[in-house]
Amino acid sequence: MIEDTKDNCHRKVFFCIVKAVKQFIDLCNNTVRRNISHTTAVKFLHARKFDVPRAVSLYEQHEQIRLKECLYNIDPDVEPLRSELQTGKFTILSARDSSGAAIALFTANKHSPLSVTHTTTLQGIVYQLDCALQDTETQKSGLIFIYDMSGSKYSNFDYDLSQKILTLLKGGYPARLKKVLIVTAPLWFKAPFKILRLFVREKLRERVFTVSVPTLSLHIPRKALPIHLGGTQDIDHATWLLYCRKSMTNREDELLANIGQPAINCNSVSDFSGDIITINNHITIGTPIVGTEQTTNGDCIHLGTELNENITVNGVSNSVTSPTSPINNKSSSTIATGTTLVASSAQSTPLTNGVCRGSSTGLTEFWSENPPSSASSGFSDDDSLAGQEGDPKTIEQIVHLVKERGRDGLFREYVEIKSRAPEGTFVHARMRNNLAKNRYTDVLCYDHSRVVLSREDGDDSDYINANFVDGYKQKNAYISTQGPLPKTSQDFWRMVWEQHCLVIVMTTRVMERGRVKCGQYWEPTENSSLEFGNFHVRTISIESNEEYTLSSLELKNIKTEEVRNISHWQFTSWPDYGVPSSAMAMLNFLQKVRDKQAQMVKALGDTWAGHTRGPPIVVHCSAGIGRTGTFITLDICISRLEDVGTADIRGTVEKIRSQRAFSIQMPDQYVFCHLALIEYAVSRGMLKSVDLEGFEEREDDSD
Known part of the structure; x- marks a missing residue:
C-alpha cells in the first residue's frame, strides 16, 4: 500500500512539473515568439522554484540583458x-x-x-x-x-x-x-x-x-x-x-529548439499515455498515468521524488518533498492541506489510508537559501548571535547566587567547567613547523576557530596562535591571541592588517616577575618605529595613566604604501599575582576601549560597511587565555546586561572556551567576573550597595 502511494505521488509530481514546463513554454512563445526548449524551461523554472510567472519574468529580463550586452553568438x-x-x-x-x-x-x-x-x-x-x-x-x-x-x-x-x-x-x-x-x-x-x-x-x-x-x-x-x-x-x-x-x-538548446524540436503537449493526462518523457535527464515518466491528477478545485497536488521543489501551477503554490528523502538526517512526511502539501523535517508519521501525513510545518524552508553567515571580518550586517542562550540571570539573581555559593561554590563551578575536554582539535598548532610559534606548549589554538593568515611568497604556514571569539550579538567580535614572540611579531601585524583591526588590548606587561611575558612588538617611545616584514610600525604618541598606557600607532603596509591608525591599550594595573583588588580599574579601562573603538569606526565613515561595532578587537595577555578571557567575558556580560538586563557568566565562559581553549585560566578569574559585574551594576545604579564580605582576592599566580 505504501509503495503504491509513493508511485502515485511520483507520477503526480512528474505531471505537475511537465505541466509547469508546458505553461512556461507557451507563455514565453506568446511573449517573445521564439521556440523554447524543454532544457531552457526547466533551467529557468529551477531558478524560480517552479513559480511559472516568476520564471517567465526572469527569462524576459535575461533575454533583454543578452541583447543589450551583446551576449548572443559567443565564439x-x-x-x-x-x-x-x-x-x-x-x-x-x-x-x-x-x-x-x-x-x-x-x-x-x-x-x-x-x-x-x-x-x-x-x-x-x-x-x-x-x-x-x-x-x-x-x-x-x-x-x-x-x-x-x-x-x-x-x-x-x-x-x-x-x-x-x-x-x-x-x-x-x-x-x-x-x-x-x-x-x-x-x-x-x-x-x-x-x-x-x-x-x-x-x-x-x-x-x-x-x-x-x-x-x-x-x-x-x-x-x-x-x-x-x-x-x-x-x-x-x-x-x-x-x-x-x-x-x-552558447544556448545550443535554443538553437535546437528553433530548428523545430517538438514541445510536449500536456493539455491532458492522456497526452502521456505510456510515453517516456525526460527533462534534463532526471525527470522521467515511463508508465501511463490514469485518471485525473487534480484536486476538486482544479489545482495540482504535488509530492516529490528527489526534487525538493515548491512548485506554483496556475498561481497556486504547492510544496513538494519526497516522503523517503532524508532531511537533516531525519525522515520526512507530508500532509495535504487543501491544495498545499507541507512537511516536517523533525518527525515522521506513517502513512494512513494511503495518505501521507505529518507535521504542519511548511516546506518553504527547503527552498530558502542558506541563512546568512556572519563569519566575516566584521563587514557583515548580520547579528546572528542573539545572546539569549544559556541560563541568563538578572543582576539580583547573580548577587543571590554569589552569596549563596560563596567563593568555594564558585570555585567548584569553575572546576566543573575546566574539567571538560576541549571541544575541538589542535592539528595545525601541533604541526612541526608551527610548534615554535606557540609561546606555551600547553596553550594551543583550536583548528575550527583559528585566525588563518593569507600566505605570501615564501610562507610555509598560515598559522598564528589566535582564535576568533564571538561577542554579544556580534560574530568574531574579538581575536583572542597570545603575546607575540619575537619570531611571530610579523605574523601578529599581518593578522591585524588582514582583519582590519583598529584596537589592540594588552592585559600584561612585557616583563613580570623577572620573566618575559610578551615580545616588544611596538616601540614604547614616541616618534620611534620598528619594521616587521612588510609592516612598518611607528609610535605617534603615548599617554601614560596610573592603570593603563595608551599608544597611538601608525601601521604601514610597505608593499601597498597604505597607512592605518591603530590604538594600543595596555592595562598595567593588573597585579603580578591574582586579580585586581577592585574591579573599577578594569571596568573603566574596558569602557574607554569600547569608546575608542566606536570613535575609530565612526571616523571611517562610509568606508566601513560592516558591523556597527566594527572589526574584531585584538585582545592578548601572555598566553591569551587568562586575563584575555576575563576581559572578553566582562565585555560580553556587561553588553548583555545593558541590553536586556540579564547576564550568563557561566554560559559566556563556556562559549568562549569553545572558541579559545582554556580561556579563564584560574578560579580567581572566574570569581572576579562575578564580583566585577556586580560592581559594575552598583556603579551604574542597577543595584544599591552590596555586602560581599569574604570575597577578598587570593594571591594565586594568574596569567
Whole structure:
C-alpha cells in the first residue's frame, strides 16, 4: 500500500512539473515568439522554484540583458574573447560547496579595465556560466560567486562592470545565487560597495559578504577552495575551458529548439499515455498515468521524488518533498492541506489510508537559501548571535547566587567547567613547523576557530596562535591571541592588517616577575618605529595613566604604501599575582576601549560597511587565555546586561572556551567576573550597595 502511494505521488509530481514546463513554454512563445526548449524551461523554472510567472519574468529580463550586452553568438575562438578567457580572471572551480552549489571565482587583480571592454568581460563570464548551468546539480543547488580582491589595486576595479555583473546575477540569469563573497576588500572599496548593495534586491543583499581569506572557509569548506584562498584545490582553468568547449554552451538548446524540436503537449493526462518523457535527464515518466491528477478545485497536488521543489501551477503554490528523502538526517512526511502539501523535517508519521501525513510545518524552508553567515571580518550586517542562550540571570539573581555559593561554590563551578575536554582539535598548532610559534606548549589554538593568515611568497604556514571569539550579538567580535614572540611579531601585524583591526588590548606587561611575558612588538617611545616584514610600525604618541598606557600607532603596509591608525591599550594595573583588588580599574579601562573603538569606526565613515561595532578587537595577555578571557567575558556580560538586563557568566565562559581553549585560566578569574559585574551594576545604579564580605582576592599566580 505504501509503495503504491509513493508511485502515485511520483507520477503526480512528474505531471505537475511537465505541466509547469508546458505553461512556461507557451507563455514565453506568446511573449517573445521564439521556440523554447524543454532544457531552457526547466533551467529557468529551477531558478524560480517552479513559480511559472516568476520564471517567465526572469527569462524576459535575461533575454533583454543578452541583447543589450551583446551576449548572443559567443565564439570562444575569436579575439578578444579568446585572450580574455585565457587570463583565468573568471573560472568555475572543480569542487562544490557542502550544499552542492557550484563555485565561480573572479580574480580582481587579473582584470585591467583599460585593456578590455565590458562586453568582452561579460561574454567570458556568461560563456562559462552557461556551461556550468548545463549541470542539473548546479540548477538545483545554485551558485556561489567569489570576488577575490586579494592583491588588487584601485586600477583593477571597474565600478560600471561590477554593477553590470550584479544586475545580471540579481535577476537576469537562470541561476540561484546563494552567496556573493567579496574577499580581502581594501578600505577604498567600502564606499562603492555600499552603493553597489543598493542595486541588489533585499533578499540577495543579505547574502553578500565581505570576508577575509581566513574566514572564507567558514562559508565554503577548505576542500572546495583553491590553495591561495586557504583551501586544498588546484585551479585547472585550462581543463575547465576544454570542458566548456566540449559541452553544450552558447544556448545550443535554443538553437535546437528553433530548428523545430517538438514541445510536449500536456493539455491532458492522456497526452502521456505510456510515453517516456525526460527533462534534463532526471525527470522521467515511463508508465501511463490514469485518471485525473487534480484536486476538486482544479489545482495540482504535488509530492516529490528527489526534487525538493515548491512548485506554483496556475498561481497556486504547492510544496513538494519526497516522503523517503532524508532531511537533516531525519525522515520526512507530508500532509495535504487543501491544495498545499507541507512537511516536517523533525518527525515522521506513517502513512494512513494511503495518505501521507505529518507535521504542519511548511516546506518553504527547503527552498530558502542558506541563512546568512556572519563569519566575516566584521563587514557583515548580520547579528546572528542573539545572546539569549544559556541560563541568563538578572543582576539580583547573580548577587543571590554569589552569596549563596560563596567563593568555594564558585570555585567548584569553575572546576566543573575546566574539567571538560576541549571541544575541538589542535592539528595545525601541533604541526612541526608551527610548534615554535606557540609561546606555551600547553596553550594551543583550536583548528575550527583559528585566525588563518593569507600566505605570501615564501610562507610555509598560515598559522598564528589566535582564535576568533564571538561577542554579544556580534560574530568574531574579538581575536583572542597570545603575546607575540619575537619570531611571530610579523605574523601578529599581518593578522591585524588582514582583519582590519583598529584596537589592540594588552592585559600584561612585557616583563613580570623577572620573566618575559610578551615580545616588544611596538616601540614604547614616541616618534620611534620598528619594521616587521612588510609592516612598518611607528609610535605617534603615548599617554601614560596610573592603570593603563595608551599608544597611538601608525601601521604601514610597505608593499601597498597604505597607512592605518591603530590604538594600543595596555592595562598595567593588573597585579603580578591574582586579580585586581577592585574591579573599577578594569571596568573603566574596558569602557574607554569600547569608546575608542566606536570613535575609530565612526571616523571611517562610509568606508566601513560592516558591523556597527566594527572589526574584531585584538585582545592578548601572555598566553591569551587568562586575563584575555576575563576581559572578553566582562565585555560580553556587561553588553548583555545593558541590553536586556540579564547576564550568563557561566554560559559566556563556556562559549568562549569553545572558541579559545582554556580561556579563564584560574578560579580567581572566574570569581572576579562575578564580583566585577556586580560592581559594575552598583556603579551604574542597577543595584544599591552590596555586602560581599569574604570575597577578598587570593594571591594565586594568574596569567
